[in-house]
Amino acid sequence: MAALGPPARTLRGLLRELRYMNAGTGRPYRDTAAYRYLVQAFRAHRVTSEKLCRAQHELHFQAATYLCLLRSVREHVALHQEFHGKGERSVEEAADLVGLKLPHQPGGKGWEP
Amino acid sequence: MPSGAMWRSCLCLRHGWRRLLNRPPGGPTASVGKRASIPIPFRAYAPPAERKRFYQNVTITQGEGGFEINLDHRKLKTPQAKLFTVPSEALAIAVATEWDSQQDTIKFYTMHLTTLCNTSLDNPTQRNKDQLIRAAVKFLDTDTICYRVEEPETLVELQKNEWDPILEWAEKRYGVEIGSSTSIMGPSIPTRTREVLVSHLASYNMWALQGIEFVVTQLKSVMLTLGLMDLHLTVEQAVLLSRLEEEYQIQKWGHVEWAHDYELRELRARTAAGVLFIHLCSESTTVKHKLLQE
Numbered sequence: 001m002a003a004l005g006p007p008a009r010t011l012r013g014l015l016r017e018l019r020y021m022n023a024g025t026g027r028p029y030r031d032t033a034a035y036r037y038l039v040q041a042f043r044a045h046r047v048t049s050e051k052l053c054r055a056q057h058e059l060h061f062q063a064a065t066y067l068c069l070l071r072s073v074r075e076h077v078a079l080h081q082e083f084h085g086k087g088e089r090s091v092e093e094a095a096d097l098v099g100l101k102l103p104h105q106p107g108g109k110g111w112e113p
Numbered sequence: 114m115p116s117g118a119m120w121r122s123c124l125c126l127r128h129g130w131r132r133l134l135n136r137p138p139g140g141p142t143a144s145v146g147k148r149a150s151i152p153i154p155f156r157a158y159a160p161p162a163e164r165k166r167f168y169q170n171v172t173i174t175q176g177e178g179g180f181e182i183n184l185d186h187r188k189l190k191t192p193q194a195k196l197f198t199v200p201s202e203a204l205a206i207a208v209a210t211e212w213d214s215q216q217d218t219i220k221f222y223t224m225h226l227t228t229l230c231n232t233s234l235d236n237p238t239q240r241n242k243d244q245l246i247r248a249a250v251k252f253l254d255t256d257t258i259c260y261r262v263e264e265p266e267t268l269v270e271l272q273k274n275e276w277d278p279i280l281e282w283a284e285k286r287y288g289v290e291i292g293s294s295t296s297i298m299g300p301s302i303p304t305r306t307r308e309v310l311v312s313h314l315a316s317y318n319m320w321a322l323q324g325i326e327f328v329v330t331q332l333k334s335v336m337l338t339l340g341l342m343d344l345h346l347t348v349e350q351a352v353l354l355s356r357l358e359e360e361y362q363i364q365k366w367g368h369v370e371w372a373h374d375y376e377l378r379e380l381r382a383r384t385a386a387g388v389l390f391i392h393l394c395s396e397s398t399t400v401k402h403k404l405l406q407e
Contacts (some may be wrong), residue, residue: 001346002345002346002347002350003347004347018241021210021213021214024216026217027212032208032210032213033173033210034207034209034210035204035207036189037202037203041203046250053216056394057344058344061344061347061392062179062203062389062392065348065385065388065392066207066389067346067386067387068347068348068349068381068385069226069348069382069385069389071266071379072378072379072381072382072385073223073225073378073382075118075374075378076223076375076379076382077220077223079152079248079370079371079374079375079378080375082371083370083371083375084371084375
């Protein structure tokens with residue numbers, strides 16, 4: 001069986017991810033459908049006296065997978081913003097890389113609108 | 114021996130191909146009711162430009178075919194303009210959360226669950242169940258964890274220690290022979306093994322199979338996917354095992370954040386989405402209320 005750790009840790013991680021996701025919007029994360037569903041699911045399948053319940057393990061596995069998804073997407077977007085999200089340089093910046101400056105004609109080039 | 118760079122380019126090609134087939138001319142604007150007022154330039158082989166978030170609220174309703182997603186008052190549709198319905202409530206909530214988590218611009222490349230649902234609803238490659246199963250089992254011939262190197266010694270050791278247990282587990286669980294190989298032709302899989310796996314996969318429905326084929330393609334391994342389906346491995350573990358050689362080289366030579374970490378997060382996200390999709394589409398939710406034994 002996969003080593004998942006305690007369910008409480010997974011739930012905490014999920015709530016943290018939901019919090020990060022909703023930090024941008026004005027809404028509190030407790031209002032979201034995802035929060036309600038997760039809390040209800042964890043409550044319904046709380047650890048009972050049976051330690052080897054397969055349904056519980058399945059739920060925990062799905063929760064851990066969802067946590068991995070949320071966390072990876074957030075980190076992926078952050079890495080994208082940091083390294084790949086800058087777009088192209090403008091012509092001035094590109095010239096500046098090698099220390100050149102664009103020519104400046106006071107009257108314009110004649111063919112510009 | 115397949116190198117990391119080759120798999121990367123295969124990944125990018127496939128992703129581009131999927132976009133091409135999923136998005137009709139006009140980009141993703143065609144999929145949601147009203148056309149956007151901002152014209153999006155249409156170039157056949159370029160990815161769709163990012164759209165601004167045009168909705169305030171994302172809600173879920175239950176219709177005849179299943180659960181539907183509403184962006185404000187508009188019903189979400191697939192790229193082929195079918196109504197977006199999913200059979201599982203949990204999946205609907207997860208998709209709604211994906212749409213709700215977009216800020217300012219909609220980043221379609223992060224919405225893996227939505228993409229998987231669209232693929233299942235539209236079936237753009239028009240494959241039936243048999244074809245999907247055969248596509249997945251075909252990877253067995255070049256399964257990552259069966260395809261071993263001969264040198265360097267430490268990598269051989271690492272592959273043996275990490276991958277052999279998975280093979281042993283699979284062989285025991287399914288009662289088949291698999292084995293590993295260092296030859297360039299790859300492992301020779303007995304016909305019986307193939308038959309057993311094909312019949313096992315046939316027990317899953319169409320939606321789950323789309324997910325299974327997706328995960329197999331991402332991880333380049335049928336064995337690891339089976340491990341994920343049977344709750345034997347976590348997503349993080351499976352991704353690590355799939356990228357074993359890459360991790361080995363990273364440890365030896367150092368890692369490049371904008372490439373290695375970026376690809377790791379992307380692979381984890383796609384695999385996690387695929388695995389969750391498989392489980393949510395193949396479970397039957399029967400809640401048995403146990404007697405409280407206080």
